[in-house]
Amino acid sequence: MDTKYSVPALDRAHAVLSLLSEEPYKWKLSDLSKELGISKSTLYSLLQTMERLQWVNRDRNETYAVGRTVGDYGSAYFRQFDLIEEFRRLGEPVMRKLHESIQLARLDGSEVLYLAKIEAPTPVQMVSGPGVRFPAHSTGLGKSLMSEMDEEQIRLLLPEEKLPKRTMHTIDSREAFIRELEQVRRDGYALDHQEGVMGFCCVSAPIRSRGEIVAAISCSMPMHNWETTKETAIREICSLAAGLSTNRI
Known part of the structure; x- marks a missing residue:
């Protein structure tokens, strides 16, 4: 290194x-x-x-x-694997109900880092497996993960007003992104309309630990499935995120 x-x-x-x-x-x-x-x-x-x-x-x-703080860090390191296992257990029936892939991710700086994926047996898939990174501002997951940050935190993570576009639909203004996060806070979930990958939409919701957002999940699907699956996906993803949230950590 x-x-x-x-x-x-x-x-x-x-x-x-x-x-x-x-x-x-x-x-x-x-x-x-x-x-x-x-x-x-x-x-x-x-x-x-x-x-x-x-x-x-x-x-x-x-x-x-x-000291104690180092012990806390060590416990947090191992708890993330518990979350992945719980995600796989609770997320499998959601994937089967929606017939669409489900992702788990956390925030790493200004990027979304994918931790796990429950892949639906469909021929069209978005590349989003463990270890893949996307700019947070271009994904529903990023919106969920950053939804409760104040403007100062957002400006530290995104120091430039102009944001890079991944597709023609990506939010390319920091101020527009801040306004989008206000909507996510009100709704309790985030939507992504071809902002990260052309041809794919997703719904995402945050996972909380003691009230703090620590991770997020999303369901991604091709555009041709969006209108018929959107409302069910919102309901199922919000329910799954609530089930994965805990006051124990």
């Missing part, structure tokens, strides 16, 4: 966490400094910050261990 844009402080924090995860409550500041080759003054500031963020804990003997 290219290290041109690496952040030294994060590299040092990673080294500290790696050592503490192997041997908790063994290392004092001076020991860590010698072991990792980091000056005491630099390491002191780093550990103070990591302790404030609860990345590390310090006991009465001034030794360190991995």
Whole structure:
């Protein structure tokens, strides 16, 4: 991996966490400094910050261990796989009812990252399998995932007023996209009319954890199925998103 844009402080924090995860409550500041080759003054500031963020804990003997926040991150990492399994379990009957493919995705910066797909046995398919990325502003999934962001957050993710078009129907103005998100908030779901891929429409709804949007699902279909399937798809996708949402995470 290219290290041109690496952040030294994060590299040092990673080294500290790696050592503490192997041997908790063994290392004092001076020991860590010698072991990792980091000056005491630099390491002191780093550990103070990591302790404030609860990345590390310090006991009465001034030794360190991995903190609660790192544990939370680890739990979140494994929970995403639980969500994928639950998506497959609950989404299969929805796919069979709609006879259309169902996708699960999360937001990664200004892009939608597809996590899983339940593929309908139809001859015409949109390319949307795990690992595929699309610009968020060009998809129903992106609209769902960004629907509760304030304007400042949106402007940080989309710094340019002019947005790139994937098709002739893609929203190409940040202000128009912000207005579209207002409609998504009111409706509770998002629509995509050939904005990401020509010939395909989709309906999407957000998945929540403790009230926060953490992922989204969508049903995509060819244009020739849209008018006859749209209303049923909206109802089924919103119901599936509610079923995948939880207050436990």
